[in-house]
Amino acid sequence: MxxxxxxxxxxxxxxxxxxxxxxxxxxxxxxxxxxxxxxxxxxxxxxxxxxxxxxxxxxxxxxxxxxxxxxxxxxxxxxxxLATARLGYLARVQSGVTVHGARAEDPEDAVFPYLRVANVQGERVDLTEIKEITIPRPMAMRSMLQPGDVVMTEANGNPDNLGRGAVWYGQVANMVHQNHVFAIRVDREKLVPEYLSALLAASHGRRYFRFTATQVGIATTSSSKVLDFPVPVxxxxxxxxxxxxxxxxxxxxxxxxxxxxxxxxxxxxxxxxxxxxxxxxxxxxxxxxxxxxxxxxxx
The missing domain is CATH 1.10.287 (Helix Hairpins)
Structure with missing residues (x-):
């Protein structure tokens, strides 16, 4: 009015x-x-x-x-x-899909839910709003989350929050993740996903990513720095x-x-x-x- x-x-x-x-x-x-x-x-x-x-x-x-x-x-x-081991010996990092509006249509295109930076909130995943993306099925399969993956964002406006991760439990079927979200897939015989998530939330994770961050405007990290993260043995x-x-x-x-x-x-x-x-x-x-x-x- x-x-x-x-x-x-x-x-x-x-x-x-x-x-x-x-x-x-x-x-x-x-x-x-x-x-x-x-x-x-x-x-x-x-x-x-x-x-x-x-x-x-x-x-x-x-x-x-x-x-x-x-x-x-x-x-x-x-x-x-405190003895530590490089995370790269215990897990691998899966890359996500890049949102590209100008991408040409593909015969294998399908619609998938995808996890965005906004969905990764510290120690939890916020699924209040879930976006969808249309991509070829083979691309989706390469970036699909699996239960037990630890998801974290590559950038944060607050350096103290960079590197905080949450465990994905398969709440939504066929969920792919954005390229700005890392999916850390651990070797379950060597590392418990929730243990890694706890380390990332604690001072050790916060200090490591603040110490190794690249900051131009906002603090960012990379998959190589994620894999270099020292995990207590x-x-x-x-x-x-x-x-x-x-x-x-x-x-x-x-x-x-x-x-x-x-x-x-x-x-x-x-x-x-x-x-x-x-x-x-x-x-x-x-x-x-x-x-x-x-x-x-x-x-």
């Missing part, structure tokens, strides 16, 4: 006297400042929680990373005694035990994040409802604290 200037200027307003306007303004200044302070405290709490979560999974996946005195010569954030049973603890930490972290996000949402709703109630005269600001005006806001 569009309003002409004359319609807006001609709109009737319930205008209280100037003293009441000042009382409303003073009341809203005090109450919105209090709510804004609570929102900032929640944001600080969320940031502190994320730091502690990263510290916990980092010590779990690479013990001594925050306490060891002797450091690895090649990777100075790792403890010296652990038995499969040890990796599985680490994964069990990691998934428990991650589940608890998800619940905490959800609670903090919900609280921030409720504080935002409360602020909006308070302003509306005050300016529309739903309560007397000279006697009210405003703390009960949002009963309609879901708890």
């Amino acid at each position: 569009n309003f002409a200037n004359e319609d807006l200027l001609g709109m009737p307003l319930d205008l209280p006297d100037i003293q009441k306007q000042r009382r409303i303004a003073d009341f809203l200044d005090a109450e919105t400042t209090r709510i804004d302070r609570l929102r900032q405290l929640r944001r600080t709490q969320a940031a502190t929680f994320e730091e502690r979560y990263i510290a916990a999974i980092s010590e779990l996946t690479t013990p001594g990373i925050s306490t060891a005195h002797a450091r690895n010569a090649a990777w100075p954030w790792l403890p010296e005694e 652990r038995t499969i049973s040890h990796q599985a035990a680490v994964v069990g603890e990691y998934e428990a930490l991650r589940s608890a972290a998800d619940r905490t994040r959800s609670a903090l996000t919900r609280q921030l949402g409720l504080l935002t709703e409360r602020r909006q409802a308070l302003v509306t109630a005050a300016v529309t005269g739903q309560f007397d600001v000279s006697t009210a604290s405003g703390r009960n005006v949002t009963e309609g806001v879901s708890a």
